[in-house]
Amino acid sequence: MDPESEQQAAETVRQLRALATPEGAVALDRALALLDAGTDPVAALTRLRSEAGTDLAGPAWGIARQRQRARATFGPDAERMLFTSDALEQAGRPELAARRAARLLAGGADSVADLGCAAGTDTIALARAGARVLAVDVDPVARELTATNVEALGVADDVWVVAGDAVELVAAARGGEVAGCGAAVLDPARRAGGKRQLDPDRWSPPWSTVVELLAKVPTSVVKVAPGLDHDRAPAGIEAEWVSVGGFIVEALLWGPAVATTWRRATVVRGGEVHELTADADPGPATAGPVRSWLHEPDPAVIRSGLVSLAADELGATLVDPTIAYLSSDAAADSPWVRSYRVDEVLPFNLKKLRALLRSRGIGRVVVKKRGSAIEPETLARQLRTDARGTATVVVTRVAGAPTALVCDVSLPG
Ligand SMILES: C[S@@+](CC[C@H](N)C(=O)[O-])C[C@H]1O[C@@H](n2cnc3c(N)ncnc32)[C@H](O)[C@@H]1O
Numbered sequence: 001m002d003p004e005s006e007q008q009a010a011e012t013v014r015q016l017r018a019l020a021t022p023e024g025a026v027a028l029d030r031a032l033a034l035l036d037a038g039t040d041p042v043a044a045l046t047r048l049r050s051e052a053g054t055d056l057a058g059p060a061w062g063i064a065r066q067r068q069r070a071r072a073t074f075g076p077d078a079e080r081m082l083f084t085s086d087a088l089e090q091a092g093r094p095e096l097a098a099r100r101a102a103r104l105l106a107g108g109a110d111s112v113a114d115l116g117c118a119a120g121t122d123t124i125a126l127a128r129a130g131a132r133v134l135a136v137d138v139d140p141v142a143r144e145l146t147a148t149n150v151e152a153l154g155v156a157d158d159v160w161v162v163a164g165d166a167v168e169l170v171a172a173a174r175g176g177e178v179a180g181c182g183a184a185v186l187d188p189a190r191r192a193g194g195k196r197q198l199d200p201d202r203w204s205p206p207w208s209t210v211v212e213l214l215a216k217v218p219t220s221v222v223k224v225a226p227g228l229d230h231d232r233a234p235a236g237i238e239a240e241w242v243s244v245g246g247f248i249v250e251a252l253l254w255g256p257a258v259a260t261t262w263r264r265a266t267v268v269r270g271g272e273v274h275e276l277t278a279d280a281d282p283g284p285a286t287a288g289p290v291r292s293w294l295h296e297p298d299p300a301v302i303r304s305g306l307v308s309l310a311a312d313e314l315g316a317t318l319v320d321p322t323i324a325y326l327s328s329d330a331a332a333d334s335p336w337v338r339s340y341r342v343d344e345v346l347p348f349n350l351k352k353l354r355a356l357l358r359s360r361g362i363g364r365v366v367v368k369k370r371g372s373a374i375e376p377e378t379l380a381r382q383l384r385t386d387a388r389g390t391a392t393v394v395v396t397r398v399a400g401a402p403t404a405l406v407c408d409v410s411l412p413g
Pocket of ligand 1 (some may be wrong): 090091093115116117118119120122136137138139142164165166167187188189190205
């Protein structure tokens with residue numbers, strides 16, 4: 001850390017400590033109440049200053065804003081936790097951290113090193129799952145947040161928060177353990193200066209530490225970017241992609257002692273968890289014509305390279321060898337795909353598409369695309385008329401040719 005960042009971190013730690021005092025907690029509650037009431041920030045800060053003092057007002061307001069944001073992800077826990085905007089940005093979902101912790105500990109490990117604890121999401125999940133946790137971070141603000149949060153949530157007795165560099169700790173790992181722990185969670189920072197770092201060598205800790213940890217500590221799990229190239233995943237580990245509500249949220253690499261398959265797609269839909277696994281590369285799905293149903297595979301199924309398994313299950317084929325849209329004769333009730341009934345298929349041409357929609361009384365469409373340069377919102381606007389019918393228009397390639405599929409047509413009355 002450069003001297004300026006160090007000074008800034010020391011000031012943030014001082015403010016966090018002030019907010020953890022009884023007076024600080026009152027100021028924080030008051031700030032949150034003002035925020036929840038939608039009070040104008042200038043007026044709210046003036047009131048806070050007069051009620052809580054100038055020293056507490058600013059920090060209470062800043063942290064209350066993060067607490068308000070954290071509610072969506074952390075639920076009732078958010079009311080007791082502290083976050084900075086940076087730590088909240090980097091925090092995973094607690095329900096997925098709990099799932100990860102349960103799986104990591106299922107083999108019998110009782111102590112875990114959380115290498116890069118940030119605000120403590122994984123540390124808390126691990127402690128709640130029954131582990132003793134060594135929460136490590138290079139950043140003093142992260143350590144302060146974790147220490148405060150484990151205390152606030154009643155798991156501090158099982159957590160030790162320490163300063164340390166995960167790169168050095170992993171380099172020193174011996175006998176399947178790191179920092180004296182039989183298991184590890186590593187969640188490298190994949191952002192720097194507000195920007196996403198696409199190159200894993202630029203993560204902190206970098207990719208070399210990820211590989212070293214998976215090789216040296218068999219009971220370990222590493223959170224990686226969902227866009228990670230399959231070629232990067234070392235042999236003998238399991239790679240898992242997780243989606244929630246149709247959006248990819250995380251990707252994990254499981255060390256050899258906890259890996260049970262080659263690739264796993266975990267799809268969380270309506271609170272239910274569905275898992276699709278393959279012990280070896282299933283290869284690509286076969287291609288075929290567009291039939292009565294079009295299926296859009298879930299992003300976790302696509303990223304994990306398991307589209308062909310979903311295709312087999314559905315009796316479906318790809319509409320184009322290079323595009324992840326499937327088609328089948330029968331409807332599917334499957335967590336692996338979102339399905340659309342195909343009503344019309346035509347070569348993509350704006351004039352002809354417009355004429356067809358007009359002739360069918362369709363005035364509003366949702367546009368989806370894959371393998372096409374069109375801009376969905378623009379096309380939806382261009383196709384809009386007063387007609388009351390609705391449809392989903394899918395623009396894609398079918399056997400190499402730009403094609404429009406008009407799906408799920410719904411006409412009033
Ligand atoms: C993505 S965050 C972890 C988020 C956490 N798992 C959660 O869900 O809340 C990464 C953390 O690793 C820390 N970090 C980065 N490089 C590190 C290193 N070499 N050693 C220890 N911690 C490091 C960062 O300070 C940051 O707090």
